[in-house]
Amino acid sequence: MWDKPQLLLWLANLLTALALLLLFYSLLFLTVHSPLFPVKRIKVDGNLEHITREQLQYIVKNEVKGTFFTLDLDKTRQAFEKLPWVRKVEVRRRWPDKLEVNIEEHRAIARWGAAGLVNVHGERFDAASGEELPVLEGPEGTEKEMVDGLVALTAALQPIGRKPTHVWLSDRRAWRMQLDKQLIVEIGRDSARERVARFVNAYSHSLARLQQPFEYVDLRYPNGFAVRLPDYRPEAANASAPVARPKPVRASA
Structure with a gap:
């Protein structure tokens, strides 16, 4: 080996390259970890x-x-x-x-049950908020579906000046909502948007003209909806006739 100058030259070059590489790595390591480059x-x-x-x-x-x-x-x-x-x-x-x-x-759009919030993307998160927000209640994993439903219901109710303050979705995907913390509206599962649209169209010339308060509306009818009037008392035919039990008043769309 020692009598082969070409091999010795190649070995010397290799060792020199390795030494330079190690020197470069050391300098790079010191530079990267040096306090001379702080985040100011x-x-x-x-x-x-x-x-x-x-x-x-x-x-x-x-x-x-x-x-x-x-x-x-x-x-x-x-x-x-x-x-x-x-x-x-x-x-x-x-x-x-x-x-x-x-x-x-996060941009909170509603509360999820008794604890937690839901953002506009349908994602749940934990944070404190004093803002008055509608409440959503539904099965686990339906947050996005319920947020989309809340947005659709809010838009549909704008013409009558009402807004949902509580929305429920059952395990069977039946919708129910409370308007302005007072009126319960039973929507049901099938054709939910069409039922709400029918309710909104009929509201101004039917429900809005009632002379007594109402607290419950059932939209689960094919051609109309039923209204529960707590103070409704039908007039008796005469004083001796028995008084009929109160029944829901059905309003046709």
């Missing part, structure tokens, strides 16, 4: 209505660790996503010392 600026963007400055400062102080190069973007994103009203977070580096954080908040 953190910019938070987003339409934030519920997330406070104090919450953001807590995350920055306790969760954002590392230099500009060693900062774990996934862990940083997950740290911000722990905040109750945060739906989605995007984190980016900006040379030479800036971190950009874009936060999307």
